[in-house]
Amino acid sequence: MNTIFIGGSREVARLPQEVQARLDEIIKKNHHVIVGDANGADKAVQKYLADREFQNVTLFCSGDTPRNNVGHWKVQSVTVNSKTKDYQFFAAKDREMARRADFGLMIWDGKSPGTLLNLVRLLQGSKIAVLINVPQKQTHNIKTADQLREFYRACTNSIRSDLERRATGLEMRFLEGLPSQPDFLEAPAAKEGKSTGALPESAIQDLNAALASGDIVRITDLLGALARNRGMSQIARDTNLARESLYRSLDAGGNPEFATVLKVLTSLGIDLEVRKTSTPDRDR
Incomplete structure (x- = not known):
């Protein structure tokens, strides 16, 4: 049994057939699913699994209370120091899910930087990820850091700019293929x-x-x-x-x-x- 991190964009409210087929396979093999509590793709995945009465699910949320828990599954709360519910507040749960997962399945709207950052977090841990681009009806199997970087370079300037604003220093260094240690401008x-x-x-x-x-x-x-x-x-x-x-x-x-x-x-x-x-x- 593997632990699979399923996430995606808030703009994706309906799951395409490709995603449904993969979820059916996950259910069949009784893999452990970890999923977030956001609206959009998270909630759509929750509903699909709940409708099939799938129980091998852990719901992750930043802070104490999940926004959505359709299947009334076990909740894993991730402690966040910040009281401001900004991007970094909610990204805390994504980083923890990427750390715990064996594989990732990301459902992308073609522009969300948060979904792409989850790929970065998975590949940082040498995890394999599948990205399904819903508008383009394309599936990308990303197994190596080089494949991820090639995908990133092919993104539009707008997408890359949005991603850079949300990424941590280590995430950007990894994505750009730079050493993880500080450079001459960075204090130890x-x-x-x-x-x-x-x-x-x-x-x-x-x-x-x-x-x-x-x-x-x-x-x-x-x-x-x-x-x-x-x-x-x-x-x-x-x-x-x-x-x-x-x-x-x-x-x-x-x-x-x-x-x-x-x-x-x-x-x-x-x-x-x-x-x-x-x-x-x-x-x-």
Whole structure:
């Protein structure tokens, strides 16, 4: 018996025949199904399994109470520190399901970044995943990280951009085929999202030079790079700001508020100090 993580997009309310056939096979073999509590694909899968009185199901939810539990199955609650029910709040249960699963079955609307991130989480654990693209009526069997990266590169810029805003630093490194260890801009960390050391002196010097230049674009670009390398999820938790909002304001062409800049600097362990500039002509 295998444990199969079934998830998908909220925009998928009806299961195509391909998905139904795979669910029938799962029921026949009495595999253990783990599924989330969201509307859309999660709820549709729940209804299909409940209508067939399938009991080998564990329902996962972030926090204490599931939004949907059609079959009244056993509930596995995933503790989440954040009280804000944003994307990262609900993604906590997906990460836990990906960790526990042997295989994954994802039902995609052709644009949802959350569903694709579940593929990333499964492949990070060397799990095989099947992605069913409902609008295109295509099935993708993704068995290796290289296959996943090839699929990602073929996605539209809009899909890739949405995915990057929601992914953790480790998830993006894996998806882009980068080493998981920190680079020269990233402080040593016990694990992703929890930095335990100061930024290297080179990064401080670069930031000081950018601030001295007065070039807003240069400052924003560098601050955004520092934040992304540290882990935007951790920055969001430290600053109590929405992760998606941080990506937008610290992205190229962004215009972050001064309060946001101060909060991000504090999260990075940087103090902003004011000193008098040398202006000989004005002193005369």
